[in-house]
Amino acid sequence: MARILVVEDDPQVRRMLRFTLMRAGHEVAEAANGAEGLRLCDEAAPDLIVTDIIMPEMEGLETIKRLHDQRPALPVIAISGGGQVAPQGYLDLARKLGAREAFTKPVDRDALLEAVNRLLAEAPA
DSSP: OOEEEEEOSOHHHHHHHHHHHHHTTOEEEEESSHHHHHHHHHHHOOSEEEEESSOSSSOHHHHHHHHHHHOTTSOEEEEEOOSSSOHHHHHHHHHHHTOSEEEESSOOHHHHHHHHHHHHHHSOO
């Protein structure tokens, strides 16, 4: 179906996202932080990105901003469990920076797949 890049520092969450997306028929690449995610974005040419917000090296808000500046048509889904503020604050800012969808952790798998399918259908060919 589609190539999806998952950018998430928590190995368990990354594994759950990979499993969910692969079961839906997608090819999945993984990165443990935003810096690695940006490098893989160039190599893997994903159709969509799912990124965490709070991560080491390069956090998700900076990652989303850079992705949106470089490839504004690339759909991004942000996820967050929060940090020093409630997750909704981070997710609202992620949307302002270019994320098309945003979910709090734990992520509802069905809602995530619905968003992935909708964003892929809306993406220019």
